[in-house]
Amino acid sequence: MAEIRKYRKLEGISHYPIISNGRTYNPNSHKFLSGSKRTTVFLDDPNGNTNFPYQIQKRKRSEKTPEPNSKLNLEIASNKSINDPFSCPHSRKIDEFEKLSKIGEGTFGMVYKARDKFTGEIVALKMLKPNIINQKKNPTWRREIDILTSCRNPSIVELKEVIFTPNGCDRSIYLVMDFIEKDLHGVMQKRWTPFLESDVKFFMRQLLSGVKYLHDHNILHRDLKPSNILVQDNNTLKICDFGCSRVIGSGPYTQPVVSLWYRAPELLCGSRNYTTAIDMWSLGCIMAELLSKEVLFRGNTEIDQLKKIKEMFRKPAGCNELRKMFPVAGFTGRPTLSRSGFEFLSGLLSCEPRKRLTADAALKHPWFDEALYNHVAPGVFSP
Structure with missing residues (x-):
């Protein structure tokens, strides 16, 4: 069956799909029907109300899913009557x-391994914490979903799916995603060698592609950071946890x-005018950790972290300290790194x-041309 996508808009959320892999939702019977390889379902009003507050965009079966715009549109939907998504009817329940x-558990929520009772599929459920849900201004959960x-x-x-659970004052939001058991931090902890x-x-080529x-x-x-990078069994990586993410130019940045x-020096110095370069610094720290199996800058406070960075790159030594960590030759007992890699x-x-x-x-750097980067030896994620 050809792919059909339908979208709804909530206040603060554009392109807000409810996704069900392998099933089609029948609003009349409240059941999911098999036969669709991948279907994004719009939740029509079961009662047929014409004033149902979701905006629908339908496309022909022959149309393909559009790629995201070069700049994401995160403007508030024009329908101001939708102030509380918990008051809208939803077909699926967390039960x-x-x-x-x-x-796992992070700043913004708890993550569970769960099973879809309809399909038997194993998924990851991220339950957002109440303090995140109750944010009045620029709620991070809307930003993350969008x-x-x-x-x-x-x-x-x-x-894959977003579920709102209106339980009086105890309201919950669940993000349903693919279940990937391992993350890069856990993989490195279990390995004996870098x-x-x-x-x-x-790995770096995959991460750079996503970034x-x-x-x-x-x-x-x-x-x-390594714990926000998921590792699949086929050795592919996926970036996750967008709770801190922001759209460039969407307002003043926070600190x-x-x-x-994994925090860049300009952030440690208090800059609020930072750029995409902060993500690139984090990737550099991750790369060094992959090579050495050690955190590159293990500071206890922001001042201590900045001090460790300055010690590594102090003048006039330049990058010599970093070079000592990753020599070209393999006679020092340290992990080696080619000149181009360094x-x-x-x-x-x-x-x-x-x-x-x-x-x-970075993706065009000569380092990627030195040797094959598209093959990882079997068992590379084994200890």
């Missing part, structure tokens, strides 16, 4: 998912952002944001 185990539903890239986790340079090259997509669409992730060990890493870790490699420039 239709069986929570199997809790797999960004996730607008992004379509192999290196970015896919949002990754080889060829493996790191394979380039975000930056091309004017999105700052603002919290790139602090980015986890301390140049690449240094470009990501430039203390001057304007001189830092962009995602586009």
Whole structure:
């Protein structure tokens, strides 16, 4: 069956799909029917009310899903009557998912492994915390949902469905996503040895592809770190956790952002006029951690973190301290890194944001031409 997509808009949310893989929703019988390879379902009013507050956009079966615009449209929907999404009827309930185990908790919510009772599919449920849901101004949950539903890239986790649970004062929002059991932090913790340079090259190309997509669409992730990178069994990576993400130019930026060990120097100095370069610094820290199996800058406070960065790049030594960590030859007991690879890493870790490699420039770096980057040895994620 050809792909059919229908969208609804809520206040503060454009392109807000409710997705059901492998099923079609029948509003008359309140059931999902099999036969659709992938269907994005608009929740029609079961009672047939013409004043139902969702705006519908239908397309012909032959039309393809449009790619996101070069700049995401996050303007508030014109229908001002939709002030509370919890008051709108929804077909699916959280009871239709069986929570199997809790797999993680962050600043913005808790993540569960769950099973869809209709299909048997194993999914990840992210339940947003009450303090996040009750934000009055520029709620982060709306921003996260809007960004996730607008992004379509192999290196970015896919949002499958959004469920609102109106339980009086105890309101909940669940994000339903693909379940991917491992993250990069956990994988590195279980390994006895660091990754080889060829493996790191394979991973960095995937991460850069995802980050380039975000930056091309004017999105700052603002919290790139190993625990926010999911690892599939086929050795592919997916960037997740967009709770801190912002659209460039969507208002004054906040501080602090980015986890301390992966925070760029300009952020540590209090800058609020930061750019996409902050994500590139985080990628540099992740690359160094993949190569050494050690956090590059393990500070306890912002001042301590900035001190450690200055010690690494203090003048006139330049990058010599970093070079000592990753020598060319393999006789020091340290992880090795080619000259081109070191140049690449240094470009990501430039203390001057304007001189830092962009995602586009990084993908074109000669380091990726030195050897095959599209193959990882079997069992590379084994300890």
